[in-house]
Amino acid sequence: MTAPATASRTLAMVERNFMLYRRSVTPLLSAMVEPVLYLAAIGVGVGLLVGDVPGVHVRYAAWVAPAILATTAMNTAFNQTSFGVFTRIRADRTYEAIIPTPLSIVDIAYGEVVSAVVNAVLTSIGFVVVMAVTGLVTSAGVLLAVPASVLVGFAFAAGGLAATTFLRDFADFQYVQLVMLPMYLFATTFYPLWTYPAALRPLVEILPLYQSIQLVREPALGHLGWSVLVPVAYLLAFGTLAMRIATRRMARLMLT
Amino acid sequence: MWREFTYWLLQYKRTWRGSIVISVANPLLFLLGIGAGLGHLVDRHAPAQIAGVSYLAFFAPGMLAAAAMQTGFIESAGRVAMAAGFDGSYRAATTTPLTPAQIMAGHLLFIAFRLATSAAAFVVVMLAFRVTHGWWTLGALAGALLTGLAFGAPAAAWAVGLRQTRHINSVFRFVIMPMYLFSGTFFAVAELPGWLRPVAYALPLYHGAALCRTLSLGTATLAGTAVHAGILLALAVAGIAAARVAYRRRLQP
Numbered sequence: 001m002t003a004p005a006t007a008s009r010t011l012a013m014v015e016r017n018f019m020l021y022r023r024s025v026t027p028l029l030s031a032m033v034e035p036v037l038y039l040a041a042i043g044v045g046v047g048l049l050v051g052d053v054p055g056v057h058v059r060y061a062a063w064v065a066p067a068i069l070a071t072t073a074m075n076t077a078f079n080q081t082s083f084g085v086f087t088r089i090r091a092d093r094t095y096e097a098i099i100p101t102p103l104s105i106v107d108i109a110y111g112e113v114v115s116a117v118v119n120a121v122l123t124s125i126g127f128v129v130v131m132a133v134t135g136l137v138t139s140a141g142v143l144l145a146v147p148a149s150v151l152v153g154f155a156f157a158a159g160g161l162a163a164t165t166f167l168r169d170f171a172d173f174q175y176v177q178l179v180m181l182p183m184y185l186f187a188t189t190f191y192p193l194w195t196y197p198a199a200l201r202p203l204v205e206i207l208p209l210y211q212s213i214q215l216v217r218e219p220a221l222g223h224l225g226w227s228v229l230v231p232v233a234y235l236l237a238f239g240t241l242a243m244r245i246a247t248r249r250m251a252r253l254m255l256t
Numbered sequence: 257m258w259r260e261f262t263y264w265l266l267q268y269k270r271t272w273r274g275s276i277v278i279s280v281a282n283p284l285l286f287l288l289g290i291g292a293g294l295g296h297l298v299d300r301h302a303p304a305q306i307a308g309v310s311y312l313a314f315f316a317p318g319m320l321a322a323a324a325m326q327t328g329f330i331e332s333a334g335r336v337a338m339a340a341g342f343d344g345s346y347r348a349a350t351t352t353p354l355t356p357a358q359i360m361a362g363h364l365l366f367i368a369f370r371l372a373t374s375a376a377a378f379v380v381v382m383l384a385f386r387v388t389h390g391w392w393t394l395g396a397l398a399g400a401l402l403t404g405l406a407f408g409a410p411a412a413a414w415a416v417g418l419r420q421t422r423h424i425n426s427v428f429r430f431v432i433m434p435m436y437l438f439s440g441t442f443f444a445v446a447e448l449p450g451w452l453r454p455v456a457y458a459l460p461l462y463h464g465a466a467l468c469r470t471l472s473l474g475t476a477t478l479a480g481t482a483v484h485a486g487i488l489l490a491l492a493v494a495g496i497a498a499a500r501v502a503y504r505r506r507l508q509p
Contacts, residue, residue, distance in 0.1 A: 049298045185288070
């Protein structure tokens with residue numbers, strides 16, 4: 001059995017990741033470019049064709065923006081613990097260099113997840129600023145997107161880490177895409193839940209991204225109620241479960 | 257040339273299952289998600305506002321061209337840079353009687369094969385959605401192939417001399433992605449603010465999307481098709497000419 005993670009050793013891993021960022025912030029900045037472009041093309045461009053979202057009475061762009069924020073938090077966190085971690089295992093062999101140090105594989109796992117969450121929060125702050133500058137803020141509740149991105153980041157960082165332990169090769173990432181792309185398209189990012197037939201709605205509602213979008217979008221549009229606790233509980237449970245799977249499997253794979 | 261082509265075909269035999277799933281699933285998901293789902297909202301608000309057809313019929317051919325561009329760029333730039341690298345397969349090929357120009361031609365032939373197969377998969381999905389029909393469909397397929405080569409050939413010319421592959425990601429993010437979103441794929445270029453329109457008309461993908469869309473909807477005119485196809489063809493030919501020089505420079509000892 002491996003020793004449980006400790007805060008100081010986890011932070012050593014986080015520090016290692018951020019030392020790389022000190023050399024260049026371009027990875028984080030370029031992670032912002034794509035969602036902003038999507039916001040402009042789909043939110044504003046296609047939004048002209050859509051007008052107001054039926055039943056919500058806000059401009060389409062203002063309705064899409066919080067969802068793109070949630071997907072950005074998801075992608076930032078997920079990419080770091082999936083593609084990033086796999087590269088560090090397979091190509092860079094970073095962990096082989098870390099294992100002889102006092103850090104255990106569990107410390108590495110927690111360290112990667114914490115730094116992924118920090119990145120998710122940073123991109124969320126950046127995106128809230130973009131929304132404010134472009135006049136897409138409808139309620140002060142949009143500020144809750146920042147704490148929400150901690151949860152979204154945690155759930156998907158842990159999920160990405162767990163998924164990574166099942167991959168054999170870089171080519172396997174196309175199967176990861178096969179899960180992530182439909183989730184991105186169908187989790188009510190671009191159109192509301194009522195456009196689906198009633199029978200399909202539960203399938204959409206159990207998606208972790210749907211819960212993440214609910215957590216960000218509802219407060220951002222000024223609907224803040226107890227119902228927000230549902231996605232909070234869901235994402236916590238999802239992240240915790242994924243974290244257990246990830247640490248167990250990583251410990252076994254690394255033979256520590 | 258054939259030897260280089262069969263080399264890549266042999267490589268592809270190892271991973272084709274995954275990529276077939278991707279090349280069918282991707283268009284299917286995008287057409288369902290954006291075309292049908294978001295199209296539901298669009299058609300509700302402004303029925304037949306764009307070119308007099310449903311949003312799905314408008315979006316599908318644009319996406320066909322955009323997907324061909326992405327396949328052309330990624331298949332070409334990524335693999336060419338790897339193969340030209342220190343322990344890439346080009347190094348091994350140069351010790352055989354193959355000339356750099358033959359290596360280039362064989363690899364581009366394989367890229368054309370990948371473009372044709374994934375565009376064919378896309379078109380089959382479009383037919384299933386009944387957003388295109390008849391012989392026009394074959395024209396749209398050819399348009400997609402041409403679009404892919406207009407990006408693939410210049411990308412190969414650029415990537416073969418590349419020492420660091422991370423530049424490919426930057427170009428994808430800052431050149432390919434914006435082009436994908438603003439070339440009339442998701443919404444008509446006429447909707448852009450006036451000062452941006454000339455920029456959009458200058459984008460190669462605009463011509464690819466326009467070519468595929470008019471052919472797919474059966475509204476193509478001879479002059480329009482000639483202009484769009486001519487620009488793409490010029491890009492592909494210029495790319496091949498540049499690639500000949502670049503391959504010789506990198507691979508000739």
